[in-house]
Amino acid sequence: MSSEGILSPSEWRTVVETCLGTSQVDVLKISVGPLAGEFGGFLGDHRQVKVKVLVHTSKPPIGKELAFFLKRIPDDHPKHTEFVTSCGAFNKEIGLLSKLFNRFPRTSIPWGPECYFTRPDTLVLEDLIEQQFRHVPRHALLDYPHCAVFMKTLAVYHAATLIFEENQSKSNNEKFKINEKYPDLTYELLFAYEGTGKFLHLFKSSVDTLNSIIDLVPKYKDNENVLRKISEKLSDTLYQQFELSKPSKKFRNVLCHGDLWVNNVFFRYQDDVPVEVRIVDFQVVRYCPPATDIMAFLHLNTGREFREANEEKLLLLYHTSLAEELSKHGYQVDQLLPWSEFKESCEVYRAFGRIIAACYHHVNMLPKRFLDEHMEDPYEHERFLSENRAHVVAVAWEENDHYRGRLLDDLTELIDCMILGVESNSSL
CATH class of the missing domain: 3.90.1200 (Aminoglycoside 3'-phosphotransferase; Chain: A, domain 2)
Structure with a gap:
């Protein structure tokens, strides 16, 4: 699946800069693929995203591949889209991540994935599978x-x-x-x-x-x-x-x-x-x-x-x-x-x-x-x-x-x- 139509180039850049904590980075390639696994969830379209970047915080610049988990309102079928948007669950999670969880105190251990980007129909989180979680x-x-x-x-x-x-x-x-x-x-x-x-x-x-x-x-x-x-x-x-x-x-x-x-x-x-x-x-x-x-x-x-x-x-x-x-x-x-x-x-x-x-x-x-x-x-x-x-x-x-x-x-x-x-x- 192409990254076009999911997030704009500037939005992907925001994701990368938030993840790395620097604006000194070039986004080279974005690949969006399906999320593996059975019964992944009906209340969202789940994707794995790989982003190749060049980070300029050192000389020579360092190439990296970043991995993200993307969830969005599904658009595969009008009935699916209507169910997810009307039940309110997706909006609730977006609101929690963008308005409340980011105000919570930093705890001694993490309890949820890092959130790098939200908009009303999409959120981007760290990819826990890449962090060896399962x-x-x-x-x-x-x-x-x-x-x-x-x-x-x-x-x-x-x-x-x-x-x-x-x-x-x-x-x-x-x-x-x-x-x-x-x-x-x-x-x-x-x-x-x-x-x-x-x-x-x-x-x-x-x-x-x-x-x-x-x-x-x-x-x-x-x-x-x-x-x-x-x-x-x-x-x-x-x-x-x-x-x-x-x-x-x-x-x-x-x-x-x-x-x-x-x-x-x-x-x-x-x-x-x-x-x-x-x-x-x-x-x-x-x-x-x-x-x-x-x-x-x-x-x-x-x-x-x-x-x-x-x-x-x-x-x-x-x-x-x-x-x-x-x-x-x-x-x-x-x-x-x-x-x-x-x-x-x-x-x-x-x-x-x-x-x-x-x-x-x-x-x-x-x-x-x-x-x-x-x-x-x-x-x-x-x-x-x-x-x-x-x-x-x-x-x-x-x-x-x-x-x-x-x-x-x-x-x-x-x-x-x-x-x-x-x-x-x-x-x-």
Whole structure:
């Protein structure tokens, strides 16, 4: 693909100068190609860009090849373009990168990719793959080393929110909250009755689908009384997500990522051990307690047995890392998010993780042939996400042991703990 029509020569020059920190550079050649990988993302057209430059900060000048990740509003199909522009996710990420993240304090470790350029339809970031970062396979269940390094990084990202708010409160001599100053960047996109309705249709169809597949679960299917109780309560239980996604009136809120499944997390390794993390795709951020991100990450990317064995250690690691980062900026965790409050919030927002896992996994854990059939064409993509998907889920459930296992894990925990066990979330 030619670079023409994506960015102008002067815009590419801005990208290069921002990356290198100098204007003493000649841009020689720009090559734009597709981004490798399965299921790269529907809410943007993703490209890898290679730029050959000549840097004149030394004599003789030095030739370099720079690599960038480019995301833009897709123009491959009018239906695709309309979906992405109308749902608001792309605009939200552009706004965060250009108006807010660049005001956040510099933290002890990076938590996201460097951003070099934004305009309303395009953003250019550092290419994490060139920096030796990579995804884990989307079906993978993460082990403790992956979760541990992620928790440290997530804590630093959340700390940036707290530090920014506290610094702004001091400067303005009044309480500062990000959601009040930046309502256009922090509004709820996935679980809200307001807005364009794109994601509301998706959620409603998820509720319909999950109600339709409960009788696939062996432990429930032959018990009419249990099935009746599940049928009466499942929809209301799932719709708790709309309250759980709002800013809390009780717990401290931060700018949460909101979509922490493995496709939005990159790891870098040394001797096959994960040592660094970068979080990407800030399109559905929300302003709510850190526990929503933590519980979503754990339920989306680990199994129930793993969580029961390791959750306490990971929560302590997160909180310790948060305390360390805050301390480096002159703040104490006991004043901003004490352990007792944090732990209580995790108990409350465990429900958030359970619900989002069931809603996500029946789609994004589908075997590849189902995704190719239903997610590639824009018309079919929107139809598939807007209708009851039980017929597709039932076939994948029968065919694929891993898929069936993930959904069984999600559904039995959700139902046992939130319906048959009757857990309350009244302390929001």
